[in-house]
Amino acid sequence: MMEWQSLFEPRILERGLDYYQMGHVTNVIDEAGVLSAIVTGTQDYEVELDLSEEDNLGLFCECPYAADLNTCKHMAAVFFAWENGAAKEVSVFSKSELEKAIAAADEVTLRAFLLESLQQDQSLAQRFMGRIQKSGITSKTADPFFQVNQIVDRYTDYSDYINYDHAFGFAADLSAFLDTEVQSLIDEERYHEAFDLTNAVFQTIGEVEIDDSNGEIVFLGNECYEIWQRILSLVDPDTKNDMFIWFSRQLAELEHDFLLELIQQIIAEEFQELNFAEQKLRRVEEMLEEAAKQNDFIRDYSLASWGIIKAELLEQLGKPDEEIEAFYRSMWNHNEIRQRYIKRCIDQKNFYRAIEVLKESIILDKEYRGLVSEYSIQLKNLYLQLGEKEAYVEQLYHLIYEDDPGSLETFRELKQLYSTDEWRPIRDKIFNKLAGEVVLDDLYVEEQCYDLLMEEVEKSFMLYKTQSYLxxxxxxxxxxxxxxxxxxxxxxxxxxxxxxxxxxxxxxxxxxxxxxxxxxxxxxxxxxxxxxxxxxxxxxxxxxxx
Structure with a gap:
């Protein structure tokens, strides 16, 4: 039997053993080397372990911890059950065998089995409800919020809150709903209905009270965004204009920052036609006025976000350079606006103006080390592009010592400028100057200075670095x-x-x-x-x- 225990951290292995010993593993099925089971914790999770190829295992669990590609306690519990002979081998039935079995079953048995199966598998239930709706059997879902609210009700507690343990299931069910219901409407070219249904999901996740520590709202918001993109690529101009109006309304109504960013992004990226530009510009100017009334932190963030969109619109509409320059200067204290202006200069091949603004930005944003590093890298690249070798080399040294100390990428770029004999004393000087200030492990590996690396390992805390370079x-x-x-x-x-x-x-x-x-x-x-x-x-x- 394979040594599967090494796949798990000791604490995870211990919890998996506890789950197995407490009888939380049920329905263990072995189908040609693929184990499937249900593990009961705060809720039921489906687990699948593909053991058909020992050198290429496939491990899956529905729990949030496993969603980040971790091996979880539920997987470990199923391994323990399998090791102790709990798995039952199942046969794979052909379509004809299933048809014969259905024909032989009475209606009561079929209805009872269908109800039990749908209750146990909400994804299957969504597909079933969708098939019923298409056949016209029920009209309850004429309200696009009806099915969405059913999913919300399934996971909220008595105080209308979706806790951490239920958040993943909530997101999974809404995602399955979008994949089946909305996609089928798009396939049938019922774009308005698909749009309304997607919007119902989007508005719901903006209002629901949820512990989305694992990013459920971000995941669902992005899924809505991708559906909007598909719909907008298919509709006629009049329908697209109606949809633009809906998105514009959301700018004033939404309070969730991330979802508001998605609306900003869809308006900016998916309505590129010139007939939308003037409408967008008016709306953006209204949002800039509103942003100016907010408190300091939100004010600066909102002004920068809307300012970038306005700058892009001014350029798209072909406004005079003087007007565009004046707008940039009016918002010069926002680094995002300056970064946009630098890009504009580079796009126009006005490289020396870009260099001026980069140098100015290094001074203005000196408190933000990450930004300064980005500016410095841009400067270095511009000097290289312009063939100003002396300025380029000077900027490389400034990066390795000051703005991005110990950067492996800069280190390699410097190394390419020298012969082997020239490089060694330069390298040693870099090591001596930066030692004790930044972590040089990657540079030691790059130069195969394993004696220096070993000294760092010996001085390091605990065994983390030791294991990394073992x-x-x-x-x-x-x-x-x-x-x-x-x-x-x-x-x-x-x-x-x-x-x-x-x-x-x-x-x-x-x-x-x-x-x-x-x-x-x-x-x-x-x-x-x-x-x-x-x-x-x-x-x-x-x-x-x-």
Whole structure:
């Protein structure tokens, strides 16, 4: 049987074992090496483990933690169930076999099975309801908010709040609803209805009270945006104008910042026709007036956002350069506006004006290191493009020492300017000047200065950096690495006394086996720990796993 435990962090493995032992794993099915199961926690999650190819496992779980490509406790629980023989092999039935079985079943059995299946699978339920609507059996969903509100009601608690545990299911059901209902309307060229249904979802997620710590609102908002793009690419000009009016109204009505940004973006990007430009400009000027009345932080953000859109519209409408320049200058204190102006200069090949503004921006935004670094990189690129080698090289040194210290990309760019013999003293000077100020690990690897890298590993906190560079260093400095592991683990045991910590330590001890002579050193070290801590039975028990 495969060594699947190494796929999980110790704490995740422990929670998975708890779930399995408490009987939370049900319906374990093995279909040609693909395991599927239901794991019950705060809600039911479907888990699928594709074990058909041991070197290319496919692991899936519906939980939010697994959505970020993590291996979760639910997956671990199913592995434990499989290892203990809980999986049942199932047959794959052909279409003809299913048709015969349906024909042989009575109506009561069919209805009961259909109801049970739809209750257990809301995605399937959405598809079923959509099929019923298309056939004209029900008219309840003439209101586009009807089905959306049904989904909301399913996940809200008594105070009309969707908590963290229910947020993922809420987003998944609304996404399935958009994929099935709206897409079918688009396929049937019922664009107005598809638009109304999408808008119902969009407005609902802007009003619902939800803990969307995992980005459910962002996910659904982007899905609505993509549907709008499809619809707008298909409709006639009059319909598109009606839709523009709806989007324009949302600018004044929406209070959710991210969703408001999506509306701004759809108006800016999807209504490029000249007949919309004047309408957009009037609306943007109204929004600039409103933004000027807001408090400081929101005011600056809103003014910059709308200011960029106005600048683009002025250019699109071919307004006189004097008017465009005057508008940029009126908002010069916003770095986003200056960045837009720099882009305009570069697009017009007015490179020396762009350089002037970049130098000015470095002074104006000196408190914002990230911005200064961006400006400095742009300056460097412009000097290179203009063939001003002396200014280009000077800017590279300014970047590596001041504006983007220790940048690997700048380091490599500098290196290309020198021969091998010329480069070595320059490199050493960079190392000496930056040592202690920034992390130079990537530069040491680039230059194969493994002795310097090993010194940084030895000085580093705990074993995080040691693990990061273990593959590079293990054959070069095995003794020093093993001593680093022993030193840090001794310190951890001095402060730790819980079984969870002991399991984490055992996980780290396993790394020592990867180092030359590590197995022998590890065996002696484990014996040392057993001798040092004879009264810690939990530790002694965990050490037996090494």
């Amino acid at each position: 593959v590079i260093l293990k054959d070069r400095y095995p003794e020093r690495l093993l001593e680093k592991y022993k030193k840090e683990i001794r310190g951890m045991l001095h402060e730790s006394s819980s079984r969870k910590k002991y399991r984490d330590i055992v996980y780290l001890l396993q790394d020592m086996k990867k180092i030359p002579d590590g197995k022998k050193v590890l065996a002696d070290f484990v014996q040392e720990l057993k001798t040092t801590y004879p009264r810690r039975p939990a530790l002694l028990e965990e050490l037996e796993r090494v």
